[in-house]
Amino acid sequence: MGTTSKSVSKKASGDKPFLRILFIEDVLADAELSVRELEKAGFNVSVDLVQDSKGFLEKLSGNSYDVVLADFNLPQWRGTEALKTLKQQGRDIPFILVTGTLGDELAVDCIKQGAADYVLKDRLARLPVAVRRALEEKALQREQARIEQRLREVVQDLDAIVWEADAETWQFSLVSQRAENILGYPVSQWFTEPNFWLNHIHPDDRERTAALCREASAQGQGHALEYRMVAADGRAVWLADQVRVANEPYGYNRRLHGVMVDITARKHAEEERLRTLSLEAENKALMRADQMKSEFLADMSHEFRTPLNSILGFSELLLETCQNLTGEQQEDLRLIYQSAQNLLHLVNDALDLARIEAGHVKLERDVVPLKDTFARILDVFAPRLQQNNLKGSAEVHPPELAVFADSRRLEQILTNLVGNAVKFTGRGGITLSARPTEAGVEISVADTGVGIPAEELPHIFNKFYQVRKQTESATRGTGLGLAITRQLVELHGGRIWAQSTPGEGTTVSFVLPGEEAAHGTRAKEQGRVASAHRAGG
């Protein structure tokens, strides 16, 4: 008998469930009976009828079916052979035997082999029920398979490493795909490399993590770990590892299930936050220390001035009011007065220097025309210059040259320098000069005095440094004047230095950056613009 294939019925009707049947039956009438039962039950049926193995394979390969119905006893073939073929082909279609007689044993065997059901030909009324149930079961199975597949995909795609390992040997048996993105090692390496996990934990965390893990699994308790692993590219990756100890059937080692989440970003943020907090605390402590220093300086100033007030005041009082002092006694009183004055200067200088060094001196900068400033300084020193028969002069080129500086502090700088120059100059004069340079405005105070030996020049701006030849008490200062001067110049962003030829004179020069060429009022305006620009920048 050749392969026959007949369409038994093709009545299509809209809302009836459409059923595509591959029917294995050698008796056409039997097949028609079955189809009629199904149609009676409301199925809209299409049937491909085959009689042998060859026809079955042909139909199966080219079409899709909802159900396979098969007679058990065929001339050259058994229905159960068809079931085997179906499985071999990997076709997941419900298989129902429709047969004349079938012993109980054979029936059970068929079910075991994967048949969905069997229906006896003399009880065909049960066929629609069997088909419906088989379809429902298959739909359910497919849904479950679909969910499992989705779950697998989700696990693989999860931004975490989902894993399973032996609780004793820590040999990994499952690792989700994301592990490759998170740590950069191929998943297979987790399985094949002995002690892969332990060996790739950051050395600083390894012992602690292993101990925690061992202890927790010994107690059969789940645990949460945080540790670093070294990624393939050498980065330290922080992982939060949530581990569960799974109970295994008797005879197997217990297994660990876990999820590792990359928390590197969180850890870094935490570290950053801690760093910020400790910086803030440090800053606060510094500010407190600063505050205490300020208060200390103010207290010191007060406590020094109070006794000096009496010493200076009473010597002045006695000198002014005692009519019967001898010349020597007057001289002694003057010495007390002068010494106390020197001490007062020292206290003032020391406190000034301490305030500058502590950063408590804020400059109030403005455009300062140098010609006016020089004139004022020479005016102040005029009596002393005259007294020592010295000539004071100023050279400003161009005459409208100005600097952007704190005028009070600039005058303090110049007063210190001119004061020194006058002190150490026996004849000749003092020259104040200013000229624009690339670095800014260079201002010099030159004298024609005794000069400073070359080896001492680098030290003259240090605190309490006194040039050796000039330590007679008559010329001795506080030793802080030039240190303060240097600090003030540097506070302006400038730089100070000295040149000297012993016996010929000394020139102290400093540069204040950012010259302002002041051309009368217009230039002053420009200067303000420049200063505003600076404040903004």
Added chain:
Amino acid sequence: MSQARTALVVDDDPGSRRLLVRWLEEHGWRVQEAGTGEMALQTLAEATVDLILLDVRMPGTLDGLQTAVILRENAGLRNVPIIAVSASAQETFRHQALGAGCSAFLSKPVNLKLLLKEIERFVPTGEPQ
């Protein structure tokens, strides 16, 4: 010279106090002294003065600033010149002292000749010092 002019010197430091007392006495003043703000108020409750020299920083419940404020609230003392004297050289003290009602501010160590000039501004003698 007619009736001697009177002054009150308020300072907790005995040296500073005596210096001002002696200096003023040398220049013909009759001077009373007080070591605290409270004592100053007590003295002024019983006597009137032409001038008050007041230390700004004093220990005790009343410092110089508080004392000055209380004195200025008293109708009888509203117009008495108060010269504040302080060993605290910061500019803020000058502002605070003037703000509290003091007429002038001098820093310690006090320049005695300058002090006389300041006094002359507020209590003129009409004679050259």
